[in-house]
Each structure stands twice: as structure tokens, then as C-alpha cells.
Amino acid sequence: MKRLPKRGAYDRETVFKILDEAFVCHVGFVVEGQPFVIPTNFGRSGETLYLHGSAASRMLRTLSQGIPVCVTVTLTDGLVLARSAFHHSVNYRSVVVLGTARLVEDPAEKMEALRLFTEHIMKGRWGDIRWPSEHEMKGTTVLALPLEEVSAKVRTGGPIDDEEDYSLPVWAGVLPLPVVPAEPIADARLKAGTEVPGYMKSYRRG
């Protein structure tokens, strides 16, 4: 495990870039010896990762007790096609965060976290929409996980085959699998004359 605080600026930036490009993380926790892995959204502010969900969510209630958690974020960039089955692989970038989550109770920090979730999904969105009401705030649990015990793994580039396999007449290389936004689908009840916002037209992950 590579721990963030002990590493240089480059690795910190790599970790942040992976976290900011992804919009779903997988949260691992244990209940009576059974591990659970649940996909969910998240946000980041500096060295804090925020999770949120309904106050009724079992996952949030369990995690807010301060039990060990693992949050993993994975971006898959492409398929690595080698000349042998053995050397087939996937180009990916992943971050694993271990730690204990803290319940966010301060209303200002909680509201800021909710802004981060929205802006994490789509930068610019927060300025357009109706913000959370007091009632919605109460119904939402927000947890903060410090980015202290963090490791990143990255695989890039083409296949690496055994020397004797390079003479095989087999196509080898990488098939990139980018996430490419398609045309926005307007809601059926959209108010007449409402245009697609600029931040959506130029939307890209990463």
C-alpha cells in the first residue's frame, strides 16, 4: 500500500485526478463478518471524500458508527489484447481508500458536501438548480472519509507479450473504451424554451 501523505505531489495529483474523473465509487463494509460492496456517488474537497445517501440507508447508518470502510474508484480505459491469453489485460486507473468515516453534522459542511456531489457529477450545475431544503437536508446523511490511507494503481499502454509470441500472426494492441456523452435527452415535462446549458454541451469526464 502506498500512503498518500508519504508521497510526492505527483502521486497526490494522480489520486485526485482519478477520484475527480469517476462519478461512482464502490463502498466496502462488513456486517457480522459478511463484506458488502455497494456502488454510490461521492464528492471530494481537498483531502476529504464525501459519501451521502438517505438517512434510512443501511449502509450510511452502518458506516456512521465509525467502522472500517474501503472506498474504491476504478476507471477502465481500454482492453489490452495480447498474442497470448495469459497477457490479456485491461488498462485502468484505480484508487483504494481505507479508513473510518465521520458523520457530518455541521450544517455548513453538510450543505457544502451536497454542493460537491452535484458539481462532481456536472460542473456548473449547482448554479442552475434548486438547492436542498431543510427537510431534504434532514433526510440526507453525509459522511466524510479522510484521504489518508490511499493507494493508486494505473495500467497504461499496449500488451507485453512473451518474446517468442511476437512472431505470431495475431492482431495485438489496445481497444480504447472511452465514456463518450451522447445527445442529452430532455425531460418530457421540460418548461418550454429551456435550452441545454453550456456546461452540458461541453461535458467530458477527465
Place this chain on the structure above:
Amino acid sequence: MKRLPKRGAYDRETVFKILDEAFVCHVGFVVEGQPFVIPTNFGRSGETLYLHGSAASRMLRTLSQGIPVCVTVTLTDGLVLARSAFHHSVNYRSVVVLGTARLVEDPAEKMEALRLFTEHIMKGRWGDIRWPSEHEMKGTTVLALPLEEVSAKVRTGGPIDDEEDYSLPVWAGVLPLPVVPAEPIADARLKAGTEVPGYMKSYRRG
């Protein structure tokens, strides 16, 4: 939790379709009370999910002891943009598998699992490539996880806003985020005259 054996053909098909469209799963396991969530490839044959990795992998060694595991597969289909922050969401399809993995020792089952891993990444690939040697087989650990305790979750469609928010002049709808294969990148040492195979040209997930 929805358990596969108790459900109808439709749900079984839904689970299989999600598993087959994804090529990375997140494996959750516990070591001394600490959960770990690790991304990895997988394959499927009927009601068995296969995991593999280096025989030296800590994850594989740990799981082959027969401890509880959770394997989660998530496909993200698009961003759901509501008129309020509260109703923002993500369209996704996920499968959660709980159980205990079994070490695959039978050489025929192991080789078939290795075929499945390759074909899961790219259908048609196995017929082109060099198959695993005895040495490679020995260096690979394969685990089988029965698809018995399985649940699926699916969110589709547009945002669902509070009635009073529909009058807001805010664009709302879905931004689809499909995975779209880009042009294949040939390996620098590709044997002259080797063409991109047909199964790659027509490659689509799902």
C-alpha cells in the same frame, strides 16, 4: 435482497445481462476486520462466476480459504439531471453477489474458465490467440463463486422532481454516458500484414 433461485426467468436474464456487459467487477473481502474492495476481471458460465489472478495474489490466496466474499458489478448508463439538487441521480445497473468462492483445481474446468475470461473481454478472441501453457496455468489461480445469493438493482429513465419544481426554468433530463469503442491502437511490434479482426471492428458492450 432478491435471491436468484427464487425469482423468475426475467430476473435471472437481467442479472446475466448485467454481468455479461461489464468487464470489471469489485471484489470485497475482509482481512482482520478491515474490508478491501479490489477491481478485477471475471467470467461467467451459467450460474458460476469465475475470478482469476496470479497465484501470488493476496486477494486470491485469501479468498481461496473459503471466506465470505461480495462481488459487485456496476454499469453506469447516464446522469440524471433534476430541477433540484436532491433529485439528481445516476442511471445504473448493478449486481451484488454474496457467497464463498471455491478454488478450481480440475484442469479442464480451469482451462475453460481461462477461455471464459478471454471471451468475456472480447468474443471471438480465444480462437486467434496462443492458449495458456502448463506453466501459465500453474501460475494462475482460478476461483468459482456460485450465483446463488444475488441481487440486481436498476435505475432507468428521467428525473422525478417534486411537483412544485416542474415550473422552474431549469433544463432537466438525462445525459447518456455510453462506453463507445474508439479506433484500435495497433501494438508497435505487430507482424506486418496483420489486420484488425472482425470481432474487434464490430465490438460493442451490451
